[in-house]
Amino acid sequence: MAYTIDHFMWGYQSHFRINQECACKSIFQLLDERFAPQVFLVGILVEQQENLYPACVDPEQDFWAVSSDFDKALQVADGIRNEYKERALMHSHPLAQKWHDGALVRRSIRDAIEQIIENHPARPSDLIYFVSDPTRVEGYMVSVVLGLQKIILEEHPSLSSSSVPVHEYLDMPVPISLMEATIKSYLGKASGELRLPDPGCGTSEMNPDEILRDGASRMMIGLAYRVDQGSIEGWHGLLGSCTNIARTYYEGIEGSGTIVLAREDHPSLKKAILFQNPPMLSATRAARKLLQLATHELALHTNSENLFGLVEIGKYGPAAEDLFTIGFLGHHHWEVRHNSKILMRVRYGQPSLPKPPYDEKKLEKDLPRIFAGMTGRQVERIIGLIHQAEREPHGTMLIISSAAKKEAERLSTEGTCIASKTLTPELLSSLTPIDGAVLLNPKGTCYAIGVILDGMASELGNAARGARYNSAIRYVCSSKSPTFAVVVSEDGGVDFFPDLRPQIKRSEIDEAIERLQHFMTASPVSRRRYNETMGWLGQHRFYFLPDDCEAINQLMESIDKKIEEENPSAIRIVRSGFSATDGFDPDFYYEYEERSNNAIDTDEE
DSSP, X not given: OOOOOSSOSOTTHHHHHHHHHHHHHHHHTTTOTTOXXXXXXXXXXXXXXXXXXXXXXXXXXXXXXXXXXXXTHHHHHHHHHTTOGGGGOOOSSHHHHHHHHHHHHHHHHHXXXXXXXXXXXXXXXXXXXXXXXXXXXXXXXXXXXXXXEHHHHHHSOOOSOOEEEEETTEEEEOXXXXXXXXXXXXXXXXXXXXXXXXXXXSOOOOOHHHHHHHHHHHHHHHHHHHHOTTOHHHHHHHHHHHHHHHHOOBTTBOOOEEEEEOOTTOTTEEEEEEOSSOOBTTOHHHHHXXXXXXXXXXXXXXXXXXXXXXXXXXXXXXXXXXXXXXXXXXXXXEEEEETTEEEEEEETTEEEOOOOOOOHHHHHHHHHHHSTTOOHHHHHHHHHHHHHHHTOTTOEEEEEETTHHHHHHHTGGGSEEEEEEEOOHHHHHHHSSXXXXXXXXXXXXXXXXXXXXXXXXXXXXXXXXXXXXXXXXXXXXXXXSOEEEEEEOXXXXXXXXXXXXXXXXXXXXXXXXXXXHHHHXXXXXXXXXXXXXXXXXXHTGGGOOHHHHHHHHHHHHHHHHHHHHHOTTSOOOOOOOOOOOTTOOHHHHBOOSOOOOOOOOSSOO
8 A cells, every 4th residue: 555645735745844853853952952853844725726735734644733724824824914013014126025025925824823833722732833934835835843842942041022123113033042043043944945846855954053053143143133233243243253252362361251242322331441442343353352351340342343341230120131241261162141141152163051950859859769768858958958069150069978988988088088067058168169079978967078089980971071070970880889979060050970760650661562552453553653652662761671672572573564564665664672771670760659768877967
């Protein structure tokens, strides 16, 4: 039985969608590795032909939205377009007017698709959807729809206002975050690929790093536009100017200091020194030289184009979102902030987001798993110390060991032993300025500070991370007693080792295997739902017992054979078999309703 598309737009539409989903995974996992993007296509018929549907959705089977949901998209778009204030704009040149009208039509179709998705009763509540401007493919205006996990998006920093008024008939859209700017960059690139002949007949040529850098450029342009609509040259060069300054030495010294991005007459700035002939920010050597003057008290002032002088920042109302600080933190390292909130970091030209806050609920569950019998009060005390540690500006490391007293004695020549003391957050703050780790037990009792850790090299080490992170891994992996490391980086972010896999309900595994058994009796097999099930199993293969692996492998082989018989011409997905993880302990990784909570019996208080 040949595979056919009922709601047909062009021959490679499914190939194009699958390529885009793969590209999105590579792009957005650069910003947060937890993303699992969903991509689908919506086509709206604008060229009336016989036997063509008014709307088409790909995938057309086993998906929460169906083609008929969008049948009235053009009528919805007409109503939306009538509300645009830009409709009142008139251009003197006929060609410019034609472009303007066409842009409003495309925008209204995009907004209509967004509205239909937003109001759809079956829309997944855990995803936020973004729609590209439609592109003409055959007789359809086709939009790429990207869905990203809402909970992850909301964890990352963003501004509030998404547009800047230009005049009474026009608002300029501006990104609210690096995430949104990267989404717009991707959707623009995807629209461009739809313009190619037979889109989808080859692989996507998107470069994830380029998409991310373009997103960073879009965000910086948006920040500059919020600040000063007149500094056109500065808008487009701001990202490059900051990167060039960060990589330039001055008399052998790395760049360090602050630049304030605000309009020339911003009321929150107190002018200390004014330059009579303001140099350009894009003049890298001159700008880098002046950065030497930007101390903690004073900052360079720019509107993205000119450097006006040195200023102090006074009282600022953050709701205005028109004043930003750019901090230079060393060679090839800078970040942009709004009201002390980091919007973006750049290292060696690669943009990134600050690491989101750790999951405290997960930590509350993980600590008693590592240290059996740890009480709720002890967990609360350790988390309080971690909160204090992450506020330390120079970074630090906590080592929590059930054998902390003995380890302090063993490492006494590599640190400073102290009389046992139960730590408070205030006391911890006084102990972290020196190098080395703070060594304590699960009760929060400290035995040594400034400890230099030992341990054998581990394959879990990461050459891209610093010495503090890798020494923690070596020590924990070499320890014969339950041990937990908290590593606070100088540039922000907290890492835990071990970072335990979450517990899972045994019933979830049983239900997934039951779904596979159902596919054995289904005719035909829903390939999309089968692939979703196999995807879930692939993500959770760590948790399977030997009997689970044997059952999954047998069912997978039988179902794959059945699919091939049903559709010999279909693309076949070759999957690796499942095998049990060595040393897997179901009592540790399967979720139970209650666990022992006896008082811990390790070191003395």
